[in-house]
Amino acid sequence: MDGKCCTCRAPVNIAVIKYWGKRDEKLILPVNSSLSATLGMDELHAKTSVAASSQFKDDRIWLNGKEESVSNPRIQNVLKEIRRRYAQKGDGDSAVMKVHICSENNFPTAAGLASSAAGYACMVYTLARLYGVDGELSEVARQGSGSACRSVYGGFVLWEKGQRSDGTDSLAKQIAPADHWPALRILILVVSDQKKQVGSTEGMQTTVATSELMQRRIEVVPQHTEQMIKAIKDRDFETFARITMQESNQFHAVCLDTYPPVFYLTDTSRLIIQMVHAYNTMCEKTRVAYTFDAGPNACLYLMEEDVARVVGLVNHFFPPGSDTSENFVRGRPVTLLEQPSQEELAHFQIPRSESAIKYMIHTKVGSGPEELNEEESLLTSSGLPKNLL
Numbered sequence: 001m002d003g004k005c006c007t008c009r010a011p012v013n014i015a016v017i018k019y020w021g022k023r024d025e026k027l028i029l030p031v032n033s034s035l036s037a038t039l040g041m042d043e044l045h046a047k048t049s050v051a052a053s054s055q056f057k058d059d060r061i062w063l064n065g066k067e068e069s070v071s072n073p074r075i076q077n078v079l080k081e082i083r084r085r086y087a088q089k090g091d092g093d094s095a096v097m098k099v100h101i102c103s104e105n106n107f108p109t110a111a112g113l114a115s116s117a118a119g120y121a122c123m124v125y126t127l128a129r130l131y132g133v134d135g136e137l138s139e140v141a142r143q144g145s146g147s148a149c150r151s152v153y154g155g156f157v158l159w160e161k162g163q164r165s166d167g168t169d170s171l172a173k174q175i176a177p178a179d180h181w182p183a184l185r186i187l188i189l190v191v192s193d194q195k196k197q198v199g200s201t202e203g204m205q206t207t208v209a210t211s212e213l214m215q216r217r218i219e220v221v222p223q224h225t226e227q228m229i230k231a232i233k234d235r236d237f238e239t240f241a242r243i244t245m246q247e248s249n250q251f252h253a254v255c256l257d258t259y260p261p262v263f264y265l266t267d268t269s270r271l272i273i274q275m276v277h278a279y280n281t282m283c284e285k286t287r288v289a290y291t292f293d294a295g296p297n298a299c300l301y302l303m304e305e306d307v308a309r310v311v312g313l314v315n316h317f318f319p320p321g322s323d324t325s326e327n328f329v330r331g332r333p334v335t336l337l338e339q340p341s342q343e344e345l346a347h348f349q350i351p352r353s354e355s356a357i358k359y360m361i362h363t364k365v366g367s368g369p370e371e372l373n374e375e376e377s378l379l380t381s382s383g384l385p386k387n388l389l
């Protein structure tokens, strides 16, 4: 095969100030700014290989081993924008070459775990590397999926909503690097790894069209964002945690105020919320925060010193079923303490639910996308996927 190939990986991000609602569907411009932490790539990432060759007849894409339609308007937006930027540079002829894109996520796709964020950030970053395109990549990633613009950077990332109608000021920027808050940890509690019923794109459209509460939300987000930036800069966990939980709750309240309502939380999600509040009450201090995206899976932000205790409580209240063969706790190692004591358990008025949580992923704040070695390529030398379903 003539031409060239490039392979990269990109991280997931989980918002603490939620993006929900667009003012421009085509350019993906949000109604409010949002803020997230980028998660560690060793635990969660999208990996993408892109090959360009004059021998390819069409642009093609494979996602998790299955060919998907490349005519998807979001993929087209991203391809067009990268090729436009490449043409502006005015060197070489790769712009006319067709590309083969192959991507895999090492975590559930379309289950409310920000797969579209990692996926589009990775596609854009890999295409940009392949074509040698520089410049602001968050603007391109945003046109694949809004939340993807935040996965272009590591650490803590703000997506400023911008004012202009062409979207040139609707960009992501890092507010603190990955190593800013070394003791902060993240636990993802996977309640379901199935594709969700109402996608974020559709859900937020209906919210903007029907929710009255959404107007109130737009008014309060700037305050939340300002306080959140300060809490992150000061490493003030209590404020960080409180706003994170209030934001998650307000986002799901707005979903319930959507007509017809959109439900992402399940009974298990609500038990997790109760467990976190009971834990904080028991500690007489806010030590754990939850946040839920458009799905039932919880993302807990907490300090390193609380991880073993919280994992112990999750194990107690949501024990794995006897059929669970794989590790219940994945990612960074956790040294399990003893089971919670009877005295501790007395603080929790929640029932035990076996198998309600499938597994946990333990991670921390991580860095932005990176290029990988040739041996990591997902494509063969003839530009076809190595792993096909």
Ligand SMILES: Nc1ncnc2c1ncn2[C@@H]1O[C@H](COP(=O)(O)OP(=O)(O)OP(=O)(O)O)[C@@H](O)[C@H]1O
Pocket (backbone or CB within 6 Å): 046, 047, 063, 103, 104, 105, 108, 109, 110, 111, 112, 113, 114, 115, 116, 117, 118, 119, 120, 123, 147, 199, 200, 201, 293, 294, 295
């Ligand atoms: N690695 C990837 N490469 C390219 N596109 C991807 C990749 N992973 C996911 N996607 C795209 O993102 C879609 C899933 O997006 P969706 O918003 O429904 O779920 P999610 O991102 O997992 O959840 P949320 O954004 O609510 O947290 C997939 O159907 C696919 O089109």
Ligand SMILES: C[C@@](O)(CCOP(=O)(O)OP(=O)(O)O)CC(=O)O
Pocket (backbone or CB within 6 Å): 014, 015, 017, 018, 019, 020, 028, 034, 114, 116, 117, 144, 145, 146, 147, 148, 200, 201, 202, 292, 293, 294
């Ligand atoms: C709940 C969220 O995760 C919504 C993410 O929505 P998407 O970025 O997936 O939506 P589109 O821009 O339509 O692709 C909140 C967030 O990540 O800020």
